[in-house]
Amino acid sequence: MQQPVSKFNQSNKENSLNSSQKNFPLFKTPLRDEKCSFYCLAKEAEFHHRNLKDAEFYYNLAIENNERVDSAVKDLATVIHQRGRTEEACLLLEDFRHKYHGDMQKYENLIKNLRKQVL
Numbered sequence: 001m002q003q004p005v006s007k008f009n010q011s012n013k014e015n016s017l018n019s020s021q022k023n024f025p026l027f028k029t030p031l032r033d034e035k036c037s038f039y040c041l042a043k044e045a046e047f048h049h050r051n052l053k054d055a056e057f058y059y060n061l062a063i064e065n066n067e068r069v070d071s072a073v074k075d076l077a078t079v080i081h082q083r084g085r086t087e088e089a090c091l092l093l094e095d096f097r098h099k100y101h102g103d104m105q106k107y108e109n110l111i112k113n114l115r116k117q118v119l
Contacts (some may be wrong), residue, residue: 037062037067037068038058038059038061038062039058039062039071039072041054041058041061042056042057042058042059042061042062042075042076043055043075045058046079052079052082053083055075055079056076056079056083059072059075063096069096069099070100070101070102073092073096073100074093074107074110076089076092077089077093077110077114080092081114081117086114086117086118090111090115093111094111097111
């Protein structure tokens with residue numbers, strides 16, 4: 001008979017992971033031979049490779065190809081901000097405001113918070 005997995009057993013299993021296994025991001029990215037969207041490539045560039053320039057390039061391609069546009073615009077604005085171009089990030093968010101379909105209050109707060117950092 002199989003024993004149920006307890007919270008204690010899970011935490012022991014997590015503790016047994018080596019340090020390189022603990023540093024991987026929580027989201028899964030496809031292997032290179034699998035078809036990968038531009039949005040996925042942007043996330044991989046941003047988090048796995050820590051390459052903001054490539055991430056910016058792929059987020060732009062994702063937006064141009066209508067792949068997860070809401071998320072891609074917000075993520076692109078964040079990357080642009082991290083690269084020291086906060087005003088440009090604000091303009092991007094304002095330009096895509098009419099296409100955003102999520103929680104508009106959160107979107108406005110993102111613009112507002114970025115604007116505060118420009119001043």
